[in-house]
Amino acid sequence: MSRIVMKFGGTSMADLDRIRNVANRVKREVDAGNEVAVVVSAMAGTTNQLVKWCQDLSPLHDPREYDVVVATGEQVTIGLLAIALQTIGVPARSWQGWQVPVRTDHAHGKARVTEVEGETLIARMQAGEVPVVAGFQGVAPDGRVSTLGRGGSDLSAVVLAAAIKADRCDIYTDVDGIYTTDPRIVPRARKLDRISYEEMLELASVGAKVLQTRSVEMAMKARVRVQVLSSFEDKPGSLVVDEDEIMEKPIVSGIAYSRDEAKVTLRRVPDRPGIAATVFGLLAAANVNVDMIVQNLGADGSTDMTFTVGRADLARAQDALDKARPEVGFEAILADPDVAKISVVGIGMRSHAGVATTMFRTLAEKGINIQVISTSEIKVSVLVAADYTELAVRALHTAYGLDGPAA
């Protein structure tokens, strides 16, 4: 007997037939003698619609009310799945975040999980019931509903797996594993049987949304065994494992892209000590995460400062910067949301030179202009015009020898 967390994403829960399919998969694991807890997302498209309603009413909406709205999608699917399970004879009960409880901090819209209580759910599982837990949501210290950031149901699954001491955390989705890049963009992407926590963390953080970044971080910290597999086919999936469980370490193991960022340039910022601290301090205070940063020194003692922020945070960033204009003294704010970040990731980069050169040359050959560059020990990222996303990802996939046989 194993104790398993099974997580089903939005496409897997998209309509009643699919919810019945999920219920049958859960029943199979229960019939095999396992203790199962399920975590679900909202139906595909629901969260996007809920987010859009908040944005349309006010781009600078109150994040506490945003959470009240966007957390509703998962309330629907936990109830429906519990009914579907009961209908096929599997005792099941739905759980919202506050009921578990999944405790978080105050950072509404992207709250961090501080504690998950597993005892009650363990007792229910031992009594033969399947808890169906709402992904994406928790409860803030003041008792209000909080959400964990987009894609946060993966994190819900991993923290639950850690709290109930599960043997495995199976993430069921609409692809059958983790690939060298998004298989929807590159049909010749190859499925990876195993990938290290470090590489998956880096890929997720630069946009491979098959797993949410913080879920990988948490899995790595809490030693949760994560497997990604298909909701629709019975095939082996991909395992996220320790680096030393992987025999062959390719130089580049994957390519990711993100269209979720926007570029901001502050024109003619005075070039004096403390300016960067002021600008980025302001953004941090407005709860805006900054990613890539470049600064060009002008001849006249002023500089242009360019950086990227989450596209969803762009209005908040512009607002915070605009208010601080007299204090900082820049000439203009230019915002460009039509950008994409393309990244190559691989542990082998630690010991091999030339990965960045291959990337720059490949993009140059395709006539793609690089706007910003950033690197880490196992990653190189570039910012390009969004229209070039697919061309860039495909060309790089080929250039690093990642292409599998033609589909």
Ligand code: ADP
């Ligand atoms: P879910 O709703 O099940 O959480 P997501 O849409 O969040 O599903 O994540 C699955 C999607 O991630 C796939 O449909 C695929 O397009 C995308 N994806 C991006 N990069 C990768 C990758 N390297 N391997 C597999 N899928 C990827």
Ligand code: ASP
């Ligand atoms: N429903 C949430 C979202 O779309 C959480 C998730 O699906 O993981 O972001």
Ligand code: MG
């Ligand atoms: Mg997801």
